[in-house]
Amino acid sequence: MATKLLMSGNEAIALGAYEAGVALGCGYPGTPSTEIIETLVRRPDVYTEWSVNEKVALEVGLGAALAGGRALVTMKHVGLNVAADPLFTSAYTGVNAGLVVVTADDPSMHSSQNEQDNRNYALAAKLPMFEPSDAREARELTRAAFELSEAYDTPVLLRSTTRLSHATGVVEVDEDAPAPQRHPLGFERQPAKYVMIPSNAKRRRVDVEDRWARLREAVETHPANRVEPGSSDIGVITSGVPYEYVREVLPDAGVLKLGIVHPLPRRLVEDFARQYRTVYVVEELDPVIETQVRAWGIACHGKDVFPSIGEFSPGTLRAALGLPQPETIAEPAVEVPPRFPALCVGCPHGHVYNALRERGMVVSGDIGCYSLGVMPPYSAMDTLLDMGASVTMAHGMDAVLQGQPDRPPVAAVIGDSTFAHSGLTGLLNACWNQRDGLFIVLDNGTTAMTGGQPNPLSGERLGREDTMHLDYGYLARAFGIPEENFAAVDANNRKAVTAAIDDLAGRSGVRLLAVIGMCIIEAKDLKKIDKFVGKRDARKLELIEVDAHAHA
Amino acid sequence: MPTPDPVRGTVNENVPGGQPVGDKVWNVLLVGVGGQGVVLASDILAAAALEAGWDVKKSEIHGMSQRGGSVFSHVRFGPIVHSPTIPRGEVDVLASLERIEALRWSGWAHPGAAVCYVDHEIHPQGVRAYNPGVDDEIARLFGTTIRFEDHALKSRISAKVKNTALLGAISLLVPIPQQAFLAALAGHVPARTEEANATAFAIGREIGSSALAEATEMAEMAGRPAPEQEPTHVE
Ligand SMILES: Cc1ncc(C[n+]2csc(CCOP(=O)(O)OP(=O)(O)O)c2C)c(N)n1
Ligand code: SF4
Numbered sequence: 001m002a003t004k005l006l007m008s009g010n011e012a013i014a015l016g017a018y019e020a021g022v023a024l025g026c027g028y029p030g031t032p033s034t035e036i037i038e039t040l041v042r043r044p045d046v047y048t049e050w051s052v053n054e055k056v057a058l059e060v061g062l063g064a065a066l067a068g069g070r071a072l073v074t075m076k077h078v079g080l081n082v083a084a085d086p087l088f089t090s091a092y093t094g095v096n097a098g099l100v101v102v103t104a105d106d107p108s109m110h111s112s113q114n115e116q117d118n119r120n121y122a123l124a125a126k127l128p129m130f131e132p133s134d135a136r137e138a139r140e141l142t143r144a145a146f147e148l149s150e151a152y153d154t155p156v157l158l159r160s161t162t163r164l165s166h167a168t169g170v171v172e173v174d175e176d177a178p179a180p181q182r183h184p185l186g187f188e189r190q191p192a193k194y195v196m197i198p199s200n201a202k203r204r205r206v207d208v209e210d211r212w213a214r215l216r217e218a219v220e221t222h223p224a225n226r227v228e229p230g231s232s233d234i235g236v237i238t239s240g241v242p243y244e245y246v247r248e249v250l251p252d253a254g255v256l257k258l259g260i261v262h263p264l265p266r267r268l269v270e271d272f273a274r275q276y277r278t279v280y281v282v283e284e285l286d287p288v289i290e291t292q293v294r295a296w297g298i299a300c301h302g303k304d305v306f307p308s309i310g311e312f313s314p315g316t317l318r319a320a321l322g323l324p325q326p327e328t329i330a331e332p333a334v335e336v337p338p339r340f341p342a343l344c345v346g347c348p349h350g351h352v353y354n355a356l357r358e359r360g361m362v363v364s365g366d367i368g369c370y371s372l373g374v375m376p377p378y379s380a381m382d383t384l385l386d387m388g389a390s391v392t393m394a395h396g397m398d399a400v401l402q403g404q405p406d407r408p409p410v411a412a413v414i415g416d417s418t419f420a421h422s423g424l425t426g427l428l429n430a431c432w433n434q435r436d437g438l439f440i441v442l443d444n445g446t447t448a449m450t451g452g453q454p455n456p457l458s459g460e461r462l463g464r465e466d467t468m469h470l471d472y473g474y475l476a477r478a479f480g481i482p483e484e485n486f487a488a489v490d491a492n493n494r495k496a497v498t499a500a501i502d503d504l505a506g507r508s509g510v511r512l513l514a515v516i517g518m519c520i521i522e523a524k525d526l527k528k529i530d531k532f533v534g535k536r537d538a539r540k541l542e543l544i545e546v547d548a549h550a551h552a
Numbered sequence: 553m554p555t556p557d558p559v560r561g562t563v564n565e566n567v568p569g570g571q572p573v574g575d576k577v578w579n580v581l582l583v584g585v586g587g588q589g590v591v592l593a594s595d596i597l598a599a600a601a602l603e604a605g606w607d608v609k610k611s612e613i614h615g616m617s618q619r620g621g622s623v624f625s626h627v628r629f630g631p632i633v634h635s636p637t638i639p640r641g642e643v644d645v646l647a648s649l650e651r652i653e654a655l656r657w658s659g660w661a662h663p664g665a666a667v668c669y670v671d672h673e674i675h676p677q678g679v680r681a682y683n684p685g686v687d688d689e690i691a692r693l694f695g696t697t698i699r700f701e702d703h704a705l706k707s708r709i710s711a712k713v714k715n716t717a718l719l720g721a722i723s724l725l726v727p728i729p730q731q732a733f734l735a736a737l738a739g740h741v742p743a744r745t746e747e748a749n750a751t752a753f754a755i756g757r758e759i760g761s762s763a764l765a766e767a768t769e770m771a772e773m774a775g776r777p778a779p780e781q782e783p784t785h786v787e
Pocket of ligand 2: 448
């Protein structure tokens with residue numbers, strides 16, 4: 001029996017992947033993509049994991065696909081930068097079983113450090129890309145993406161945006177549907193296809209081009225692309241969530257709705273454009289569709305009227321088209337003070353920032369809850385670029401500032417999940433190159449920023465299963481950090497935190513400080529499942545307070 | 553789904569009386585501060601709208617806003633809903649769990665829109681008190697105002713179910729039957745709190761009804777039109 005359910009775009013992507021018989025789902029958390037894996041984990045017949053980072057996740061997914069298991073890999077837009085290396089060459093190897101890579105973009109940067117438009121990756125890597133516009137379509141197009149992936153032996157990108165991933169819509173689910181069909185498992189040795197040494201890659205390069213020609217043909221008639229005839233002389237080419245704004249604001253326009261944004265169906269576009277006097281291309285961020293449409297000699301309006309910055313809304317379209325805006329309530333005459341996000345009261349990250357600011361340190365920052373250290377009352381962060389960059393940028397500063405008379409003390413701060421994601425390699429680089437620097441891991445026992453996922457330092461994996469955790473003391477030894485240059489302190493013991501910073505700031509070489517506390521939201525969650533005491537005590541074992549090994 | 557009727561327009565059989573409602577999409581904006589239960593309340597409202605037979609969309613921003621920031625959720629329902637976000641100026645009902653937040657989001661509402669809010673204050677960092685006149689300003693800007701006095705509310709229900717009381721007030725202003733709200737509530741709260749939630753919902757309706765009755769009386773005295781209230785609010 002069919003039931004109507006309310007579902008977010010992310011939940012719908014997970015459902016579509018499940019219905020497509022996915023055997024493996026993995027990714028690295030990142031708003032707005034995180035809930036896809038968190039939904040898929042509830043399916044016991046699918047292997048799911050949080051991977052250490054996006055590059056790892058994509059490679060895990062490709063391995064699964066080559067061995068015959070359909071795989072879903074998820075990440076936020078900047079995650080695809082990390083995974084770009086395997087992405088480009090996976091176009092050459094092909095996939096065997098279907099591989100769908102979800103990139104969740106964040107126009108308007110609600111929770112991101114940049115606003116890149118990942119449709120550009122589809123163009124650059126020669127990969128097909130789907131873009132649904134609501135939850136119902138997210139489920140359908142995810143299934144279609146797996147079909148296309150297998151039919152054309154190619155990884156397929158599925159682009160979401162915040163207003164798809166985190167918007168809820170009605171999805172009809174058939175509870176009596178038969179169990180999903182799965183691709184037969186097994187790895188077939190084909191080194192000419194899977195071992196990308198230059199001689200093989202050169203041949204595969206030609207295959208990619210062949211496949212592309214066939215895909216171009218396929219999208220002309222693929223049901224994901226459809227024409228909705230209109231009664232006015234305006235025709236709109238659009239895709240994704242902006243399609244919904246077009247329907248809202250221009251109910252009479254003809255619409256070419258693209259469910260596949262790469263490659264574009266050229267004949268379909270040309271036929272459509274011919275029927276309307278004025279053609280608009282409505283797309284957020286970059287003029288990806290518009291540039292191609294113009295190159296085919298089709299006159300259209302796009303970024304000459306619509307903004308390139310930020311997400312759209314019905315109001316954006318009305319403003320661009322010169323349509324009247326709805327009247328709103330007047331501006332309040334009473335002042336409304338701004339409300340900025342801040343670290344929670346009792347957050348274990350807080351004290352470190354106080355200590356660093358008081359000591360006038362230059363703080364090379366990183367991404368996570370602890371990024372809020374840049375805000376008052378702490379105001380203790382000087383750089384933030386991408387995950388892992390705290391360690392490496394501090395290294396670069398030190399490399400050129402060394403020997404300067406008024407060289408400021410530099411500290412890098414990095415969260416536990418971020419450290420595992422891409423801080424470790426930077427730290428190894430600093431140790432290997434014998435740099436100087438204070439590297440502080442702010443370990444709160446979880447990946448708090450994205451809603452509390454386990455990570456390789458937290459002792460749990462996806463689904464809160466117990467597992468190993470990276471031990472800071474052994475890590476320091478393995479990286480050749482002298483014993484006196486390493487300390488692990490309790491984040492709630494302010495004196496110990498301050499003493500450790502003072503002690504380590506006065507030493508030379510690479511110094512590693514692990515500040516171990518627990519996110520108060522994580523603590524609440526652990527208490528609900530009776531795991532708090534156990535986890536807290538396990539974490540205490542990590543502590544080696546500076547005083548304890550009394551530096552002689 | 554509501555059935556289109558060639559004479560009366562779209563009719564929703566689940567709404568009392570099955571009145572024609574045209575193509576109107578109803579827009580409710582729920583706001584508050586991280587941790588107040590804004591998203592749960594919007595989930596329940598969306599589920600109630602689905603239960604009532606409407607097409608529904610809902611949109612919010614997760615992430616940084618959870619750390620003490622301002623939280624909002626757009627809920628839209630009607631015969632067919634396109635945009636997942638409410639266009640600015642089209643909010644019919646603004647519901648706020650915090651006093652100043654009701655004012656912060658007022659610009660999203662159309663003149664004549666309704667507001668229901670709890671006058672509880674959670675001050676942003678560095679703010680000791682709000683400027684005077686917040687409640688008067690809210691009452692002046694909106695067509696219909698239902699204000700929940702926090703200290704009075706607290707003596708009757710637990711702080712955890714304030715969002716449910718707000719839903720009770722919303723239920724007076726939108727074309728969704730009460731039973732649909734109660735069914736949606738039951739589907740979203742733990743069984744052991746179902747009763748507390750049902751009570752909070754009833755109290756919200758009661759406070760809302762008397763606020764609306766009082767406003768009608770005042771309007772009559774002043775010769776102004778009475779505040780709009782479902783199910784007379786039909787286009
Ligand atoms: C490449 C990339 N992937 C994912 C993200 C999203 N993201 C930002 S910070 C973060 C992890 C934060 O966890 P942690 O370092 O443990 O710090 P916490 O938030 O717990 O303080 C994630 C997943 C990102 N910004 N960039
Ligand atoms: S969620 Fe956790 S880590 Fe983030 S600010 Fe709150 S206590 Fe700190």
